[in-house]
Amino acid sequence: MKFPVPHTLKQIATLIDCRFVGADDFPVLGMNEIHVVEAGDIVFVDHPKYYDKALASKATIVLINKEVACPDGKALLISEDPFTDFNKLTNYFKPFEKAGKRIATSAKIGKNTVVQPNVFIGNNVKIGDNCLIHSNVSIYDNCIIGDNVIIHSGSVLGSDAFYYKKRDTGFDKLVSGGRVVLEDDVEIGSLCTIDKGVSGDTTIKKGTKLDNQVHVGHDTVIGEKCLIASQTGIAGCVVIEDEVTIWGQVGTNSGITIGKKAVIMGQTGVTKSVAGGKSYFGTPIEESREKLKQLAYVKKIPGILKKLEE
Numbered sequence: 001m002k003f004p005v006p007h008t009l010k011q012i013a014t015l016i017d018c019r020f021v022g023a024d025d026f027p028v029l030g031m032n033e034i035h036v037v038e039a040g041d042i043v044f045v046d047h048p049k050y051y052d053k054a055l056a057s058k059a060t061i062v063l064i065n066k067e068v069a070c071p072d073g074k075a076l077l078i079s080e081d082p083f084t085d086f087n088k089l090t091n092y093f094k095p096f097e098k099a100g101k102r103i104a105t106s107a108k109i110g111k112n113t114v115v116q117p118n119v120f121i122g123n124n125v126k127i128g129d130n131c132l133i134h135s136n137v138s139i140y141d142n143c144i145i146g147d148n149v150i151i152h153s154g155s156v157l158g159s160d161a162f163y164y165k166k167r168d169t170g171f172d173k174l175v176s177g178g179r180v181v182l183e184d185d186v187e188i189g190s191l192c193t194i195d196k197g198v199s200g201d202t203t204i205k206k207g208t209k210l211d212n213q214v215h216v217g218h219d220t221v222i223g224e225k226c227l228i229a230s231q232t233g234i235a236g237c238v239v240i241e242d243e244v245t246i247w248g249q250v251g252t253n254s255g256i257t258i259g260k261k262a263v264i265m266g267q268t269g270v271t272k273s274v275a276g277g278k279s280y281f282g283t284p285i286e287e288s289r290e291k292l293k294q295l296a297y298v299k300k301i302p303g304i305l306k307k308l309e310e
Helices: 009-016 048-056 082-093 288-309
Strands: 002-008 019-021 027-031 041-045 061-064 075-078 156-159 164-167 170-173 179-182 193-195 201-204 279-281
Touching: 002 009, 009 019, 009 027, 009 075, 009 082, 027 082, 041 048, 041 082, 048 061, 061 082, 082 170, 156 179, 193 201, 279 288
Parallel strands: 027 041, 041 061, 061 075, 156 193, 179 201
Antiparallel strands: 002 027, 019 075, 164 170
């Protein structure tokens, strides 16, 4: 998330009422999660296990719960609760805004785009030309949709990230201030759910097709010309490269990469990153030929035991 205008370190510290290490006028341009931060961004960290990763990231401002040595060219925001203060910043720069109408007045809809009855389109949504949005679709604030996109009935774009911090009193939710971006020629089946990024984008690239009842988690990036079949669940922060095929009832771990032109067979659990150009099956995931060979051997075990008993 980039701020509408650049802020200074002192201005940000004042907003969340915390101490800071760095020049008063140190530039702050935005905020983001660690895997997508850029220079000028704030990243938050609240556990010593991840201090080094945050300090070494591309972010130049680290929102942290302990004063540590500040690397050259960076600044610190010292907070008792970085998680809560990150939420404060999200709510400040991307506050919830009631739409007021079924199609928000700030939404922009392109030429020859058809919007069927009972569709909700939120604030600042942009939809390109020649799209077809079927009935009962919900498109939350700030989503970006390209040209020639089809979205089937009952799908939801831009719902909140499933991201919580456990407290003694229950779970605190990390506020989602990101977007969903669909590029040209994407088709989304019925009853799909696509979460927006926490502070960045969940992106589905040009020409990709989703079957019915597919879930895409926050900040995931799906490449061009992918095919994803029904009842697949893709976790947050996943990278699916171009021309990947994922068959039905596949589930993934978060933060993994599926390489270009990989094929993931049905009911596979993608527990780790996998290289492109190969076919995979099973849980834990392995190349499909090897996995099927193992299953064939397992089927022979009763016969082998019977012979040993004779």
